[in-house]
Amino acid sequence: MKQNSYDLLNKINFSKVDFARNSNKFNFITKSLYFLILIIILIILYLFSYINYQFQKQNNNIHKSISLLKNNQNNNENSLHFSKTKNFETEINLDKYETNIYNNIKNKIIGFSCNTEMSNIHREFLNGVVRRFRPKKILEIGVYKGCSSSVILNAIQDLDDSHLYSIDLSSKNYIGKCVRTLFKDLLPKWTLYTGDIASKFMEKIGKNIDMVLIDSAHFEPGEILDFIIVLPFLSDEAIVVIHDIANQITVPMFSKNGWMSERNEWAPYIIFNSIRGKTYLPSGKNTLTQGIGAKKLDIDQKKYYKDYFRLLGGQWQYFPKEEYIKEINDFFLKHYDNECMNIFNDTVNFNRKFVKENPKNNLYDYN
Ligand SMILES: C[S@@+](CC[C@H](N)C(=O)[O-])C[C@H]1O[C@@H](n2cnc3c(N)ncnc32)[C@H](O)[C@@H]1O
Numbered sequence: 388m389k390q391n392s393y394d395l396l397n398k399i400n401f402s403k404v405d406f407a408r409n410s411n412k413f414n415f416i417t418k419s420l421y422f423l424i425l426i427i428i429l430i431i432l433y434l435f436s437y438i439n440y441q442f443q444k445q446n447n448n449i450h451k452s453i454s455l456l457k458n459n460q461n462n463n464e465n466s467l468h469f470s471k472t473k474n475f476e477t478e479i480n481l482d483k484y485e486t487n488i489y490n491n492i493k494n495k496i497i498g499f500s501c502n503t504e505m506s507n508i509h510r511e512f513l514n515g516v517v518r519r520f521r522p523k524k525i526l527e528i529g530v531y532k533g534c535s536s537s538v539i540l541n542a543i544q545d546l547d548d549s550h551l552y553s554i555d556l557s558s559k560n561y562i563g564k565c566v567r568t569l570f571k572d573l574l575p576k577w578t579l580y581t582g583d584i585a586s587k588f589m590e591k592i593g594k595n596i597d598m599v600l601i602d603s604a605h606f607e608p609g610e611i612l613d614f615i616i617v618l619p620f621l622s623d624e625a626i627v628v629i630h631d632i633a634n635q636i637t638v639p640m641f642s643k644n645g646w647m648s649e650r651n652e653w654a655p656y657i658i659f660n661s662i663r664g665k666t667y668l669p670s671g672k673n674t675l676t677q678g679i680g681a682k683k684l685d686i687d688q689k690k691y692y693k694d695y696f697r698l699l700g701g702q703w704q705y706f707p708k709e710e711y712i713k714e715i716n717d718f719f720l721k722h723y724d725n726e727c728m729n730i731f732n733d734t735v736n737f738n739r740k741f742v743k744e745n746p747k748n749n750l751y752d753y754n
Pocket of ligand 1: 534613
């Protein structure tokens with residue numbers, strides 16, 4: 388009996404020790420769990436405030452841009468080149484020109500996934516340019532899913548001799564998908580080249596191009612280079628349409644150098660405002676806020692060739708692959724003189740050092 392009560396006492400003592408051990412273990416696990424939860428909460432709070440900060444930054448940028456644009460408009464209401472000058476009042480409003488032709492396909496385009504690439508006004512304008520000038524040979528650089536190609540093809544379907552040639556650097560199978568899906572009947576009027584830059588295809592497409600739409604990289608040298616590539620192949624007084632000519636200050640984006648910073652897409656703005664020719668814009672807007680425009684080239688563009696090359700001389704926002712630089716160099720040698728080539732070589736050499744050897748200066752993956 389004595390022995391039994393001794394055993395019992397022992398058992399109780401042992402289970403007390405076990406309990407103490409277990410509760411220590413338990414305490415350690417709960418403390419660790421609390422600690423982990425605390426860390427997770429801190430991480431979530433940090434992410435939340437970071438995202439919030441970036442959104443606020445983006446909003447501030449947009450508001451800053453909008454108020455700057457408003458100020459500019461008010462201050463310049465009476466100056467020569469801003470807003471609705473007399474010049475613009477006498478222009479034909481190309482966004483209102485035979486809009487019924489575009490309206491026939493408007494809903495189909497709006498329902499397709501590339502509809503955000505251009506606004507409706509931009510597509511109406513593009514349609515108006517084609518209807519007003521009735522170009523025979525049309526070139527498009529920058530196709531993506533093919534919404535702009537569809538607008539052009541629809542606008543030429545009753546113009547028997549007109550044909551659209553389109554080029555896209557990418558060879559992904561979504562390039563031109565909108566045309567292939569929604570406008571199969573327009574395919575006979577369309578030739579699509581993919582997987583390389585424009586200089587690769589220009590000889591095949593040939594001269595006397597009456598109209599070109601350029602909507603490609605947007606960062607420098609982007610559209611400036613594309614324009615110089617097509618220039619020797621354009622007919623006298625050809626129409627050059629450039630898209631996104633107001634992205635230099637207005638549109639936010641994800642970028643390598645700052646999540647959602649301003650977009651800083653300068654190439655279309657620079658080349659559009661430098662091309663020598665008569666300007667057409669959608670009605671009632673100015674070049675600072677308007678995202679598409681057309682130029683009817685002055686005759687004898689040769690005398691401006693050097694000026695266009697000089698536009699390349701700035702700090703590029705990306706450096707094209709060396710194989711493209713070589714391709715462009717060989718192409719330019721056939722179509723431009725030594726002075727142009729010297730400017731080209733100097734600017735390539737400068738930017739090779741500046742951009743290629745400093746990857747953080749590279750804003751765009753030129754695929
Ligand atoms: C803005 S999207 C074109 C959108 C199209 N114009 C529309 O409105 O539906 C730009 C396209 O240009 C192509 N691109 C970029 N750089 C190019 C280049 N140097 N030559 C040809 N295409 C280029 C891209 O692959 C992309 O598909």
